[in-house]
Each structure stands twice: as C-alpha cells, then as structure tokens.
Amino acid sequence: MKRITTPLTEETVAGLRAGDQVLITGTIYVARDAAHKRLAALLEEGKELPFDPRGQIIYYMGPSPARPGRVVGAAGPTTSGRIDPYTPALLRAGLKGMIGKGNRSPEVRRAIQEYRAVYFAAIGGAGALISRSITASEVVAYPELGAEALLRMQVEDFPAIVVNDIYGGDAYEEGKRTYRIEE
Amino acid sequence: MREIAAETVAETVARLCMEANYDLGEDVEGALRAALEREESEVGRGILRQILENAAIARQEKIPICQDCGLAVVFLELGQEVHIVGGDLYEAVNEGVRRGYREGYLRKSVVRQPFSARQNTGDNTPAVIHTRIVPGEHLRITVAPKGGGSENMSRLAMLTPAAGRQGIVNFVLRTVDEAGANPCPPIILGVGIGGSFERVAYLAKYALLRPLGTPNPDPELADLERELLERVNRLGIGPQGFGGRITALAVHVEAEPCHIASLPAAVNIQCHAARHKEAVL
Numbered sequence: 001m002k003r004i005t006t007p008l009t010e011e012t013v014a015g016l017r018a019g020d021q022v023l024i025t026g027t028i029y030v031a032r033d034a035a036h037k038r039l040a041a042l043l044e045e046g047k048e049l050p051f052d053p054r055g056q057i058i059y060y061m062g063p064s065p066a067r068p069g070r071v072v073g074a075a076g077p078t079t080s081g082r083i084d085p086y087t088p089a090l091l092r093a094g095l096k097g098m099i100g101k102g103n104r105s106p107e108v109r110r111a112i113q114e115y116r117a118v119y120f121a122a123i124g125g126a127g128a129l130i131s132r133s134i135t136a137s138e139v140v141a142y143p144e145l146g147a148e149a150l151l152r153m154q155v156e157d158f159p160a161i162v163v164n165d166i167y168g169g170d171a172y173e174e175g176k177r178t179y180r181i182e183e
Numbered sequence: 184m185r186e187i188a189a190e191t192v193a194e195t196v197a198r199l200c201m202e203a204n205y206d207l208g209e210d211v212e213g214a215l216r217a218a219l220e221r222e223e224s225e226v227g228r229g230i231l232r233q234i235l236e237n238a239a240i241a242r243q244e245k246i247p248i249c250q251d252c253g254l255a256v257v258f259l260e261l262g263q264e265v266h267i268v269g270g271d272l273y274e275a276v277n278e279g280v281r282r283g284y285r286e287g288y289l290r291k292s293v294v295r296q297p298f299s300a301r302q303n304t305g306d307n308t309p310a311v312i313h314t315r316i317v318p319g320e321h322l323r324i325t326v327a328p329k330g331g332g333s334e335n336m337s338r339l340a341m342l343t344p345a346a347g348r349q350g351i352v353n354f355v356l357r358t359v360d361e362a363g364a365n366p367c368p369p370i371i372l373g374v375g376i377g378g379s380f381e382r383v384a385y386l387a388k389y390a391l392l393r394p395l396g397t398p399n400p401d402p403e404l405a406d407l408e409r410e411l412l413e414r415v416n417r418l419g420i421g422p423q424g425f426g427g428r429i430t431a432l433a434v435h436v437e438a439e440p441c442h443i444a445s446l447p448a449a450v451n452i453q454c455h456a457a458r459h460k461e462a463v464l
Contacts, residue, residue, distance in 0.1 A: 064290040074250035102365035124367035125456040128246040129237040175426020180419030
C-alpha cells in the first residue's frame with residue numbers, strides 16, 4: 001500500500017504502476033459528467049476554470065445528501081467512461097489524476113500517457129465505507145446541479161487502485177488476462 | 184372486496200425505499216461471503232471484504248449502501264379483490280418515493296427532458312411502476328432501486344430461432360465481457376428469454392427479484408443458469424474488474440412463449456448492491 005498526497009507531483013505520478021494500491025490524502029475535486037460538460041466548454045472558449053486543475057485529482061462522484069452533523073452521505077465512484085469525451089482537454093490543462101470506476105477510452109488512455117497523469121479506481125458500490133475517508137466537503141461551483149455540483153473535498157487515506165499509468169499499463173486488462181479461462 | 188388506503192401505500196413505499204438502500208439482503212451478503220471463500224485473487228478478496236464492510240456500515244449508520252440510490256423501480260401485485268381508497272394508486276407510490284428519498288437522505292437521480300435540459304426532478308420521481316393483477320385481496324409492493332452504472336451495460340437482442348440456446352449463451356457472455364468493470368462486479372444477471380420486445384426486458388428485470396441462489400424451477404432453465412454462471416466466471420473480469428474468479432454471484436433466467444419468428448433475449452445487469460425490499464398489505 002502506497003501513501004500519496006495531493007497535489008500530485010511528476011515524481012509521484014511516475015512512481016505509480018497499474019495495480020498499485022494507494023491511500024490518497026489531501027484536497028481533491030469532485031465532478032460528474034454535467035459539471036465536466038461545463039468545464040470542457042470553458043476550456044474550449046479559453047476561459048478560466050472555477051479551480052486551477054494543475055496537479056489536481058478529479059473524483060467522478062455525486063454523493064447522497066449528508067445527514068445533519070455529517071460531512072457527506074455515501075460517496076462512491078461513478079462510471080468514468082461517461083466523462084471520457086471531456087477528459088483529454090482537462091489533462092492538457094494540467095490535471096494529474098482521476099478517480100472513478102470502469103474502462104477509459106483509447107483516447108483517454110493515450111492522453112494519460114501523453115500528459116503524464118494517472119487514473120485510479122475506487123470500489124464502486126462501497127459508498128458508505130468510502131465516506132469515512134472524507135473529512136470536509138464544500139461546493140466550488142454549479143450548486144444548481146445538486147448532486148452533480150463541482151465540489152472540493154479533503155480526504156484522508158482514501159483507498160484506490162491504479163488502473164492506468166504513464167507507462168501504458170492497464171490493471172483491468174492485466175487482471176482479466178491472468179484469470180481468464182479460454183474455451 | 185378489501186379496502187387499502189392510498190396513504191398506507193405511500194407510507195409503505197417510503198419505508199421500503201429507505202430499507203432497500205440501507206439494508207443489503209441476507210441472500211446477497213451470503214453470496215458475497217461465499218465468493219470471498221472462492222476468490223483466488225488477493226486484490227479481489229480485499230475488494231469483497233470491503234464490500235461486506237460497506238454493507239455493515241450502511242445498515243448500522245443508515246447511510247446508503249451506494250450513493251447511486253437508484254431509479255425507484257416498483258413492482259405491484261394487486262389482488263383483484265382490493266379497492267384502493269383515498270387517492271390514486273400510482274400517485275401514492277410516487278408520494279412514497281418522494282418521502283422516502285427526502286426523509287432517508289437518499290440521492291435524487293432522475294432528470295426530465297432526457298436528451299436536452301436533463302433537469303433533476305428533485306424528488307426522485309417518477310418511479311417506474313410495473314403492475315400485475317392477481318387473484319386475492321392483498322397488495323404486494325416490491326421496491327427495487329436500480330443504479331445507472333449497471334443499467335447502462337444491460338442489453339437486448341432479437342435473436343433468430345436458429346440461434347437457439349448457443350445464441351443466448353453467446354449474447355450473455357458478450358454483454359458481460361463488454362461491460363467489464365463498468366457495472367461494479369461481482370454482478371447478478373437477470374436474463375429474459377421469449378415474450379416480445381418489451382416483455383423480454385421486463386422478464387430480465389423481474390428475474391433479479393428472485394432470492395440469490397434459488398434456481399428456476401424449470402430444470403432446463405436451471406441448467407442454463409448453471410452453464411451461464413460457470414462460463415461468465417471464466418471470463419476473468421473478477422471483483423471490480425481487477426481480475427478474478429468471481430465476476431457474477433448468480434444468473435437468474437425467466438422465459439416465456441414467443442412468436443414463431445422470434446427469439447427475444449435480454450440481459451439486465453445488476454451490481455453487487457442488489458437492493459430490493461417487499462411488503463404485503
């Protein structure tokens with residue numbers, strides 16, 4: 001288990017390999033497809049984003065409402081593939097990490113290598129457990145999107161697994177190859 | 184004739200929405216424990232342990248098992264001797280969803296104008312309601328919140344009769360293989376066969392309500408379930424797609440007669456957070 005902190009440095013990213021299990025501590029940003037659509041439109045128009053993406057991690061997630069006195073409700077990852085169309089532009093703008101679940105498109109995997117970033121997966125459907133790693137949450141932009149607003153969160157020992165690294169490694173492909181029984 | 188108040192329906196639906204989201208069924212938890220015994224991948228076992236821990240936290244602290252608290256799919260089995268009084272039955276179901284999702288701190292995940300504005304309805308309504316009129320004087324309500332990630336990977340095929348059993352097996356395997364890590368494996372497969380275009384999708388969803396590990400009473404279908412489960416688990420996708428022996432916990436098949444020209448088949452993929460609760464009024 002590797003402990004890493006945000007923002008991600010070139011060195012941290014270079015030290016991560018597909019299949020590595022990590023614990024992430026620091027600030028992360030949270031956005032789903034609806035917020036990404038707006039971020040991508042801003043980049044397209046050459047405008048400033050509501051946060052500086054350089055070295056940051058975006059977590060693909062839309063939490064359930066927090067009970068009174070709680071930081072957040074359930075907070076597990078959503079399917080990353082829906083964000084793929086917006087991802088290369090964010091990586092070009094300096095984003096270094098993404099947390100979600102499921103396969104990325106060939107374009108995103110190429111962009112991860114080109115811009116030297118990393119794609120992590122968190123456990124889908126473990127939203128109650130994951131919420132324990134989140135110590136603070138605030139809305140940064142798009143509150144009108146409700147559960148799909150852009151958030152900033154503080155995380156402590158947030159568990160994730162590296163899926164795609166800068167070397168072209170893919171933990172899903174490697175895992176499936178190891179256990180597949182061809183007929 | 185027996186009277187049931189619409190308000191009773193609303194209260195019941197509200198309670199079931201919350202229970203379904205906090206309290207994973209014993210059958211699913213049992214299947215996850217059995218999977219932990221059989222999984223060879225160390226990463227996979229770690230993931231299964233965390234999924235079980237998640238279920239315990241959700242139940243204890245009344246936090247949803249998953250932040251995707253689902254589209255509320257509601258099955259009604261309405262006895263023909265029942266008379267609903269004091270309101271509209273479907274409005275009562277939607278009122279129950281509204282209350283359950285608000286009072287239970289559940290995420291509202293429904294948007295109107297699906298291909299344009301996509302504006303959140305704010306209360307997780309409308310529910311998708313399937314009604315069956317049956318003999319008797321009871322109303323059975325099953326609330327089955329369904330997440331978007333696994334629903335998106337579900338598929339329907341109008342196969343030709345010549346495709347036969349092999350065609351169905353190939354279609355199911357292709358669907359699961361293409362889904363990969365996206366639907367949050369270990370998954371449960373509801374497979375519908377026969378009926379018509381719209382009926383086969385319903386059958387696939389209905390198949391998911393059966394307690395895990397209970398085979399179809401028809402020996403031919405039970406045999407198909409066994410073959411499908413074994414072959415799906417040879418795909419190697421494993422827990423959360425990181426490789427392993429356990430890609431699916433169960434396969435449930437439901438079949439009905441169909442047209443002489445057709446062989447409809449549908450696969451409804453369900454993530455490991457297989458949530459459904461029922462009550463009989």
